[in-house]
Amino acid sequence: MKGTPDHPNRPPFNRPHIVVVGCGFGGLTFARSFKGDATVTIIDKQNHHLFQPLLYQVAMAGLSAPEIAEPIRSIFRKRPNVGTMMDSVESIDLERKTIQTELGGTVGYDYLVLAVGGRTSYYGNDHWADHAPGIKTLEDAMRMRRNVLTSFELAEAIDDADERKKLTTIVVVGGGATGVELAGAMSELTRIVFKRDFRRINPADARVVLVHGGDRLLEAFPEKLSASAQRQLQGIGVEVMLSTRVQDIDAEGVTLNTGERIPTHNVLWGGGIQAPSLTQTLGTELGGGGRVVVGPDLSIPSHPEAFVIGDVADCTLPDGTKAPGLAPAAMQMGKHVAKIISDELKQGVKPPAQRKAFTYWDKGTMATIGRKRAIADVGPLHFSGLFAWLAWLAIHLMLLVGFRNKIVVLVQWFYSYVTFRRGARIIIGQAEHQDEVEAAIESNKQQKLPEPAAAVE
């Protein structure tokens, strides 16, 4: 398929065309690593690549959104053969080698790299999304931040003690890496950072509850580190509830399977991940959570020109284990596929060809809990606390610098991060529960109207 002739600025299609769907760690690494002679078109719903490991920092107002995101077309401005489309892919036709987009119509490809990443999964309770934002996009993080900051501002302004309690209680659902990070960050924000800021409410009264279905946090880590993470969380005031499931979430709070009810306006979802529904249009085998089952080379069986990488790939490694849904795995997959395609184009080999199997090099995993608190599992080394946190910080700084590639940004970011940058604590727009709280206050006011009127001098 060729570019539409009525569009003079469309890149030339007289070279092989590689379409990359999604520009997370996998898609970005692919496009950066691929140096062959082909036209690359990146299609993403967002106009930016997001440094997702620090997204929770935006939610806790530690970093501002532009500090962890970069417009995709800026990243590739010096690569004329890489084009960017902000568009949504509706379906993929593996037989015809075309994708159907919402705005740009039908686009043909010679190679496809599907790297769309995961979506927040509410395990079939999609209506919870209204009250319990997940954290996959910048918009999610900004929404969390806006809601929590507004809650504390409202709590400071009102006299209604029950409502104030609801506004200063935060429930985090899910005890994986995301939930643990969020709970730690929210506890630091509300109990430490806010301490100097508020006059009427006592931030130490703020309650942060982490609800987890399993019998220990961070089940992907060794037991000893799970226990350490729990102690570290409790050390900064997080209430950890294990073997506890959420039964329902509404605008006024959370109901647990123990029958307990936690009244709150702030529920944060650190729960599951699933593949987007796009994978169902492939007509190929899907694994757990809708992930696409791929061969050892990361291509879809019987479609050697179509690769799937990152969180959306269900990949069995040569040692029989599954590739984990982590940024380093997605990046290594991106590199692997870039090398395969470069080599085949250079050698003029058309797929299918003999290809190397993907192998994952596990450099270790970490989870951060708060400032000076983390756990790390690096081969035979298990460590936690300050040392693990410094390691986490060093690695993320390096990754971020590689991504933005500017020393001034590093300095600025480090400064912001270490000093709890205040500027990010501004509220833009209206929180979702503000109207509800105002209505509640209003109805309370009317119920006891004679009283305040009499109290006025």
Next chain:
Amino acid sequence: MKGTPDHPNRPPFNRPHIVVVGCGFGGLTFARSFKGDATVTIIDKQNHHLFQPLLYQVAMAGLSAPEIAEPIRSIFRKRPNVGTMMDSVESIDLERKTIQTELGGTVGYDYLVLAVGGRTSYYGNDHWADHAPGIKTLEDAMRMRRNVLTSFELAEAIDDADERKKLTTIVVVGGGATGVELAGAMSELTRIVFKRDFRRINPADARVVLVHGGDRLLEAFPEKLSASAQRQLQGIGVEVMLSTRVQDIDAEGVTLNTGERIPTHNVLWGGGIQAPSLTQTLGTELGGGGRVVVGPDLSIPSHPEAFVIGDVADCTLPDGTKAPGLAPAAMQMGKHVAKIISDELKQGVKPPAQRKAFTYWDKGTMATIGRKRAIADVGPLHFSGLFAWLAWLAIHLMLLVGFRNKIVVLVQWFYSYVTFRRGARIIIGQAEHQDEVEAAIESNKQQKLPEPAAAVE
């Protein structure tokens, strides 16, 4: 009136209570300058003070929101006698010396400083607000940015030439300082910054039109400078339409009084300012645009304990002219009132007392048009171009440093500003016209459905 006894953290009211409504330049300067022995409560709808002269930079993605805003309670964290409430004031009772807030109920005061600033005025056409955002708040600026950035992303993705033209046309209404700044900034953004970023659309085809009712731009400046501003705008590709009024604005474009129709999805409102409706609850004399008529000392006639400062004050200066609606005037007013109240509290004088009249020291006015383009009117000196722009930059940097008081922020900001920081060009959330454009594309697609289907290999 005393603080509610059921609220243990409420500040003590056994000292005089000063209520400041609004924390723009006027309110902030008052609270910073006032050092007397009294409890100060700042009430603002937003949780942050905004450095408004650079707000258009957020709209054009030159700066990120946290760089020009600071949470009010952070600013005053070391001043225990200054409390902050994020709340909305519904009415003011000058006789009883109380204000009615939405969340916090009735609050009494000994002194009132009303500094609520202006609101965008659509001259009675409030329905235009849906299609033509003004620029008074961070949310406004983020909305402008999101809409314009999304327009260009959509234009890059689609093949429909008419729709693409609509998406890459920007109409700015109003040729005062705000409109001129916006038009210049948008022209730089779309014609210069985007040049390196887009592959299919040609940013040089982007059209920026400035529509102004008067027969020259920036009527507050001398004629020579107006003419210079117009030439400078045209030099960066802005089409200037003088003596032209907007007759209607809808989702698809702007209709002018000349009968001309400009199809566009991007209308920015740089038009008028009016006082918020709160001033109508005072029951005192209002001047042009709902501004509160004040005496020479800036207090409301017959209410010496109630001051009005900034854009919302209709103040006749000793020389018979009106105080202008500019940041320096608001700041000077804040200082003036802080001195009056400090002195009276120190001397134990209850109002009314003999007070000095407010005088405005005009240090000159400037308007910026773009990088290296501005005009300045400083007493007998009129200059324009690079030199005016450098003066503008120096003054705003100094003001911003005074406000944030951190060298690192200065460096970072200067760097961002001079390099057209890329990070701010991320889109967060969905633009308002995205659904419309998608629907238009969809209907076009269906009309010519057989064609693209046949074109697919």
